[in-house]
Amino acid sequence: MEISATGRLEIRITAADVGKRVSVRCLNDPARAGEKFTDTVGVLASWDDGVLLITRKSGETVRIPESSLVAGKVVPSAPARRRGPAASYEELAHVCTRAWRPVESERLGGWELRAASGFTRRANSVLPLGDPGLPLDEALSAVRRWYRERGLPAYVQTATGAEGTQELLCAELEKRGWTREVTAELWIGALAPLADREESAEVVLSRQADEAWLARYQRKGLSEVALKVLGSGPSVWFATIPGDGGVPAAIGRCVVDGRWAGFAAVEVDPALRRQGLASAVMAALAGRALDEGASAAWLQVETDNMGARELYARMGFSAHHAYHHYREPENSGSGR
Incomplete structure (x- = not known):
């Protein structure tokens, strides 16, 4: 917060700062128990009719009455992440x-x-x-x-x-x-550490999603249009770990595009989870992407999928944006 030479908090933002990243402190409702102040950091989306709308990194929009402001300032963009590739x-x-x-x-x-x-x-x-x-x-x-x-x-x-x-x-x-x-998040990470992970099972790579792969895919009854979307991309690979009854134990999809390798549809038989199969699928796909010249990885994960988020964090991924x-x-x- 901005503090003047006299030690008082100051409001150093105006409606002219819409679109900038700001940090504000406001008084809480006296009827609420707990802390007296609330701090909010995000993009000032609007300042109309005595109300500020600030959008946080997560996409949450916070509504703040102008009358509750006690301090505020424009702040620089968040510092670049220390791990993983640089990307806009x-x-x-x-x-x-x-x-x-x-x-x-x-x-x-x-x-x-x-x-x-x-x-x-x-x-x-x-x-x-x-x-x-x-x-x-x-x-x-x-x-x-x-x-x-x-x-x-x-x-x-x-x-x-x-x-x-x-x-x-x-x-x-x-x-x-x-x-x-x-709401979901896009996460990025380095590709080589994925390829270095030990594969705990045999992984078969293919250029097409065959019937077995589709039998494990979460979306059933795919139309011709859906299959076109699934197979689209500069260089697409599908990974399969064979399973019982013709249904794979695990699958995954990767699209290689220049320096980037994008991972999706990593799915494991629920009865076989926590056995390293998802890691094996991603390691095999990462190895192929490295062979094609990629060096960075990305994937998308929903905010409430805690199991996937923990797995990808262990693999070195971190959130880039929501x-x-x-x-x-x-x-x-x-x-x-």
């Missing part, structure tokens, strides 16, 4: 979308509208990198029309918590009644 949000966003391609896409300025018959939100949402070339309400109306023509709900995929992410857009979507349905999917309001006839 924009670079990772492009890498991730190339690893999970829709069957149809269209540009709206700097936004990419993506559709794949409803198979996963990632392939059926707008990726808003840059300016759409229209005022926001007009752009959102165009987005809703585009998805309505395809019989799909409109989603916008946003990110928070890194340099160049979309805290301001999140706040604007929420003002307009868009609902956040999913991402969210916002669904259009049910009554979406107008811009707001």
Whole structure:
């Protein structure tokens, strides 16, 4: 907090600082027990009608009455992570979308509208990198029309918590009644340590997801469109550890794209978990990615999947940013 030469706390932010990373301290409600003050760090998304909206790294939006402020200042971006590869949000966003391609896409300025018959939100949402070339309400109306023509709900995929992410857009979507349905995180790490891990089982690698691999995959009854998405990417590999009855004990997917290797669909028979099978799958895929020249790894993990988060942390991964999917309001006839 900012403290003046006289030792008093000071508010050194104004509405002109919208879009900047700030740290504020506010008085708690006197009726609440516990601490007198609450500190909040995040991006100042708006300051309207006596209320500040601050979006934290996690994507959570905190509403703070101006009247409760006792201190505040603009703070520098979070320091670079000490482990894992250096990466910008924009670079990772492009890498991730190339690893999970829709069957149809269209540009709206700097936004990419993506559709794949409803198979996963990632392939059926707008990726808003840059300016759409229209005022926001007009752009959102165009987005809703585009998805309505395809019989799909409109989603916008946003990110928070890194340099160049979309805290301001999140706040604007929420003002307009868009609902956040999913929050997950993108984690990154070095690739070589994964490949060095000991494989505890035989892993078979293939360029295609065969019937056995699909039998273990969590999404059943895949359409032709879904199979196209699953097989999309610059260099795609599927890993299988054979199991009983023709159903694999474990599977995984990896997409190699330049220096990056993206891991997904790492799934293990529930009866065989905690036996090193997931690590074996990732080690085999990492080895192949190294052979193709990759050096860095990324993956996506939901915030409530504690088992996966603990596993990936042990493998050297750490969170880079959070991402969210916002669904259009049910009554979406107008811009707001």
